Structures are given as C-alpha cells and as structure tokens.
Amino acid sequence: xxxxxxxxxxxxxxxxxxxxxxxxxxxxxxxxxxxxxxxxxxxxxxxxxxxxxxxxxxxxxxxxxxxxxxxxxxxxxxxxxxxxxxxxxxxxxxxxxxxxxxxxxxxxxxxxxxxxxxxxxxxxxxxxxxxxxxxxxxxxxxxxxxxxxxxxxxxxxxxxxxxxxxxxxxxxxxxxxxxxxxxxxxxxxxxxxxxxxxxxxxxxxxxxxxxxxxxxxxxxxxxxxxxxxxxxxxxxxxxxxxxxxxxxxxxxxx
Amino acid sequence: xxxxxxxxxxxxxxxxxxxxxxxxxxxxxxxxxxxxxxxxxxxxxxxxxxxxxxxxxxxxxxxxxxxxxxxxxxxxxxxxxxxxxxxxxxxxxxxxxxxxxxxxxxxxxxxxxxxxxxxxxxxxxxxxxxxxxxxxxxxxxxxxxxxxxxxxxxxxxxxxxxxxxxxxxxxxxxxxxxxxxxxxxxxxxxxxxxxxxxxxxxxxxxxxxxxxxxxxxxxxxxxxxxxxxxxxxxxxxxxxxxxxxxxxxxxxxx
DNA sequence: ATGTCTTTGTGAACGCGTGCACAAAGATGG
DNA sequence: CCATCTTTGTGCACGCGTTCACAAAGACAT
Numbered sequence: 001x002x003x004x005x006x007x008x009x010x011x012x013x014x015x016x017x018x019x020x021x022x023x024x025x026x027x028x029x030x031x032x033x034x035x036x037x038x039x040x041x042x043x044x045x046x047x048x049x050x051x052x053x054x055x056x057x058x059x060x061x062x063x064x065x066x067x068x069x070x071x072x073x074x075x076x077x078x079x080x081x082x083x084x085x086x087x088x089x090x091x092x093x094x095x096x097x098x099x100x101x102x103x104x105x106x107x108x109x110x111x112x113x114x115x116x117x118x119x120x121x122x123x124x125x126x127x128x129x130x131x132x133x134x135x136x137x138x139x140x141x142x143x144x145x146x147x148x149x150x151x152x153x154x155x156x157x158x159x160x161x162x163x164x165x166x167x168x169x170x171x172x173x174x175x176x177x178x179x180x181x182x183x184x185x186x187x188x189x190x191x192x193x194x195x196x197x198x199x200x201x202x203x204x205x206x207x208x209x210x211x212x213x214x215x216x217x218x219x220x221x222x223x224x225x226x227x228x229x230x231x232x233x234x235x236x237x238x239x240x241x242x243x244x245x246x247x248x249x250x251x252x253x254x
Numbered sequence: 255x256x257x258x259x260x261x262x263x264x265x266x267x268x269x270x271x272x273x274x275x276x277x278x279x280x281x282x283x284x285x286x287x288x289x290x291x292x293x294x295x296x297x298x299x300x301x302x303x304x305x306x307x308x309x310x311x312x313x314x315x316x317x318x319x320x321x322x323x324x325x326x327x328x329x330x331x332x333x334x335x336x337x338x339x340x341x342x343x344x345x346x347x348x349x350x351x352x353x354x355x356x357x358x359x360x361x362x363x364x365x366x367x368x369x370x371x372x373x374x375x376x377x378x379x380x381x382x383x384x385x386x387x388x389x390x391x392x393x394x395x396x397x398x399x400x401x402x403x404x405x406x407x408x409x410x411x412x413x414x415x416x417x418x419x420x421x422x423x424x425x426x427x428x429x430x431x432x433x434x435x436x437x438x439x440x441x442x443x444x445x446x447x448x449x450x451x452x453x454x455x456x457x458x459x460x461x462x463x464x465x466x467x468x469x470x471x472x473x474x475x476x477x478x479x480x481x482x483x484x485x486x487x488x489x490x491x492x493x494x495x496x497x498x499x500x501x502x503x504x505x506x507x508x
Numbered sequence: 509a510t511g512t513c514t515t516t517g518t519g520a521a522c523g524c525g526t527g528c529a530c531a532a533a534g535a536t537g538g
Numbered sequence: 539c540c541a542t543c544t545t546t547g548t549g550c551a552c553g554c555g556t557t558c559a560c561a562a563a564g565a566c567a568t
Contacts (some may be wrong), residue, residue, distance in 0.1 A: 059545090204438075313517060325516045327564075
C-alpha cells in the first residue's frame with residue numbers, strides 16, 4: 001500500500017472495510033455475467049460460488065452496503081449491479097493516463113477490459129521522443145513534457161505507471177504534483193507518496209516469488225522429511241554470488 | 255539462533271505467516287539494491303524505510319526466518335540476501351510457461367524482471383495456429399496442442415495464464431492435469447482448482463475499481479454536501495445512505 | 509572489566525477479517 | 539390466517555496480523 005503515513009483521514013463516514021471493497025469488483029463481475037444471462041435473482045450461496053468466496057462473507061459484505069436482499073428469495077441482480085457500481089464510483093467516467101508505453105504500457109493500452117467499465121484512457125505518455133506521435137491502441141503517444149498539461153486538461157485523477165523502475169518515483173512525483181491522487185504502479189519499486197494519495201501495486205515478480213515459495217514447500221514435503229542442511233549456512237558469504245542469480249537485471253537500475 | 259541455543263522456534267519452512275512471505279520479495283529487492291551498492295550492513299529501520307514497511311514488522315518477519323541480525327549493528331546484507339533467496343526457493347531455477355501470447359502475454363515474455371531472478375521462461379503457448387512458430391521475445395510460440403508435452407518435458411510447475419477470460423479455466427484445467435501446481439492468472443476470471451494447487455491473480459480492472467472507490471470517497475469528502483446524485487440513474491435509484499443498521503426501504507424493482 | 513549506547517528480538521495488547529450458527533423476515537401453500 | 543420453508547442479516551468467537559514497548563544482546567570506548 002502507500003508508504004509512509006497511511007493515516008486514513010476519514011474512513012469513518014462510510015464504514016466499508018477495505019477487504020470488502022476489494023471483493024466488490026469480484027461480485028460485480030459475477031453479477032454482470034448473470035445479468036447478461038437475464039437471471040433475475042441469485043441467492044448468496046450461488047453468487048458466492050460464482051465469485052469464489054464464502055457465502056457468509058458475501059452476505060456480510062453486502063450488509064455493509066445496506067440490506068438489498070429479500071429473505072427467502074435472494075438478491076435482485078440488476079439492483080445489486082447498480083448499487084455496487086454506484087458504491088465503487090463506476091457510474092461516472094474516470095479518465096486515466098498511462099505513463100511508460102513500452103511492452104507493458106502498450107499492452108495495457110490495448111487491454112479491452114480497461115475502458116469497458118467506467119474507465120477511459122485519456123492519454124498515453126512516454127519519455128522517449130521517438131515514441132511521440134506514434135499511434136498505440138489508436139491513440140497518439142504524447143511526450144512526458146506535456147504531462148502536467150494533459151493531467152490538468154483532462155481532469156485526470158488516476159494514473160498508471162508502467163515505466164522502468166528507475167523512472168517510476170520521478171513520474172509518480174510529477175503525477176501527484178499535477179493533481180493525480182490515485183496511482184496504479186506496475187514498476188517494481190516502492191513508491192513514496194504524500195498523504196491522501198492512494199497507491200496500489202501490481203508486481204509480477206513478487207507474485208512469482210510467492211508462488212515459488214509455496215512450490216518449494218510442496219516439493220520439500222513429499223521428498224525427504226528433513227534432509228537437514230543449510231543450517232550451517234556460510235558465515236557471511238561475502239561474494240557469495242553463486243548459482244543462477246548472479247546476473248544483474250538490466251531493467252532496474254537503482 | 256546465533257547463540258547456538260536450542261533450535262526450537264520452528265522457524266523452518268512450516269511456520270512462516272503468509273503475510274510475511276508476501277513481504278519477503280520486497281525485502282529481497284531492497285537488499286539487492288543495497289548489495290549492488292556494496293553496503294555491508296543495514297539496520298531494521300533503514301531497510302524498513304527502503305521497503306516501505308514498519309521496522310517492527312520487518313524485525314518480526316525476519317524473526318520467523320531465524321535470528322540473522324546482530325544487536326547494536328543490524329543485518330548483514332549479503333547474508334540476508336542469501337537467506338531470503340533460499341527461503342523463497344530462488345536458489346533454484348523455475349521453468350515457467352506463459353499461455354496466451356496476446357498483447358499482455360507478449361509483454362510478459364519480454365519483461366526483463368521475469369527471467370532475471372530464479373525464473374526462466376521455458377515456453378510460450380498460444381491457441382492460435384497463426385501464432386505457432388512466430389518468434390516472441392526471441393522464442394518461438396508453440397501451439398496449445400503440445401501443452402501437455404511441453405509441461406512434462408521441461409518439468410514445469412508454474413504456469414502463467416494470459417488468455418482471454420473465456421479460455422482461462424480450460425487452460426487452467428489442462429495445466430493442472432499436466433502437473434502444474436502453481437498458477438499466476440492474469441485473466442479476469444475466478445479459477446477453480448483442486449486442493450494442492452496455488453493460484454494468485456493479477457487483475458487490472460479490479461485494482462482500478464478499488465482505486466475508483468477511494469477516489470470517489472475523497473471527492474465526496476471535500477464537498478461536504480451529499481452530492482451523490484447528479485449522474486443519470488436507473489429508475490431504481492433509491493439513494494438511502496445510512497448505516498448498516500438503519501432502516502432500509504429495499505424497494506426492489508420487478 | 510565495566511559502563512554506555514545502539515539495535516535486535518519478542519511478549520503482549522489490540523484491531524481487523526472470517527466463519528459459524530441462528531433468529532428474524534419474508535415467501536409460499538393450505 | 540396460520541404453518542412451513544427458504545434465505546437473509548448478524549451476534550459472537552476465533553485466529554491472524556500489526557504495533558508498541560522494552561529487556562536482552564552485542565559493539566565499542568574507557
């Protein structure tokens with residue numbers, strides 16, 4: 001999450017727990033699918049199964065939004081779609097800028113699910129002058145020099161950072177200074193932002209490493225019970241650059 | 255554990271909390287940066303700042319791994335890099351397949367941070383026959399028909415799904431049947447897997463929607479008045495924002 | 509050795525999130 | 539209207555994660 005003081009000034013007004021907020025998009029997606037199949041109502045049990053959560057949890061989540069169900073029947077699909085959309089702020093359109101139009105940035109720009117619901121890509125921004133004017137996803141890439149103007153002109157409050165790690169903090173600072181208050185960070189770096197700015201990160205290599213941890217544990221379980229070694233690890237292993245990780249990642253300078 | 259006391263606190267592979275595991279990659283990244291700058295030791299305070307977490311949390315996290323610090327001095331950077339790498343299973347090489355070589359899949363294949371540390375892209379797989387043989391990131395795309403053979407031949411246990419939502423579950427089932435036990439899912443769908451298989455999801459639109467929620471809340475805060483409406487709402491728009499225990503009309507549209 | 513100073517490691521308290529289990533609410537049928 | 543059946547909404551207990559605060563451990567100077 002956001003670094004430094006993550007002091008929540010006012011989560012009080014509407015006490016929806018963060019964990020619940022994080023699940024609302026999941027419910028919304030399942031409900032939208034039901035809506036397209038013209039299903040009129042669903043029980044908490046059915047919807048929970050579709051969203052991959054516990055039904056009690058789902059009911060409690062909805063209870064934070066108000067009592068939108070009918071006992072003995074379930075929830076009205078269309079009504080719930082509307083209520084959740086409104087709660088998430090998707091009844092309005094959010095202009096978004098993507099900064100860093102490399103492989104990932106371009107893929108994000110082309111990603112359909114992006115603009116499909118409540119979000120609109122207002123501009124693509126890159127620091128490379130050679131990219132300027134080049135069309136990506138049917139939209140000309142603009143240069144970083146115009147970042148502040150673009151933010152201001154389009155009333156952008158959400159920014160997506162897809163730059164190399166080395167540039168991310170600098171881009172972040174400029175976005176925030178220009179008025180952006182929510183950032184989705186794809187760069188493998190910890191971003192520091194002032195209070196009032198939300199940061200969410202999407203980090204590919206972190207996810208992979210977490211999977212590797214569990215994978216290793218699974219492998220270690222079935223094989224020998226112990227095979228104790230490594231307990232006597234190298235005292236300090238000064239230049240212990242052994243094994244496959246001796247190479248230096250070319251993408252992320254400090 | 256430096257004191258040679260009883261090797262008791264079960265700090266080994268079993269007892270590491272999930273939340274801690276999720277932060278280890280963060281620490282590792284910060285430590286790697288320090289290592290490249292030849293910094294010999296760091297205090298929990300410094301490292302915590304670099305990783306964007308609380309120092310007490312960091313110390314407690316490390317305590318699950320064992321006692322690798324020196325009181326009055328801090329932690330030895332190289333040693334800690336090695337210990338965390340080993341704990342995460344990054345001292346070995348994990349072959350990974352990416353299924354679905356569209357915009358996103360191609361971007362992932364090209365992503366440098368992918369292969370830089372412990373992971374190796376073993377194969378790119380796509381269902382489109384037109385893609386077969388086409389080089390992406392210096393590697394020929396292979397057809398889905400060969401999925402099982404590829405998994406088996408390369409001993410792949412980690413799969414990345416970057417297909418459209420409609421194909422994700424099917425691909426997932428085939429991956430699991432072929433022996434994959436960890437899946438990183440980029441498709442906007444809930445995947446169902448048998449016990450023993452780990453799934454982590456990276457969902458762009460969910461992250462954006464969470465940001466939109468907070469963004470809306472910020473906007474509603476400064477304009478103290480209830481400026482909730484204003485957007486064209488369906489006939490069912492019955493705005494009743496009360497606490498969960500307030501009386502709710504629940505006028506259900508038929 | 510002794511004392512001082514720095515920093516770790518951790519016991520304990522607290523808060524959040526989850527899941528159980530059940531009463532209340534409404535639908536439905538006689 | 540009454541009985542029964544279904545499903546919601548939620549009180550409660552429990553476990554995990556976070557944070558505080560401090561004793562213990564070691565470095566370093568004298």
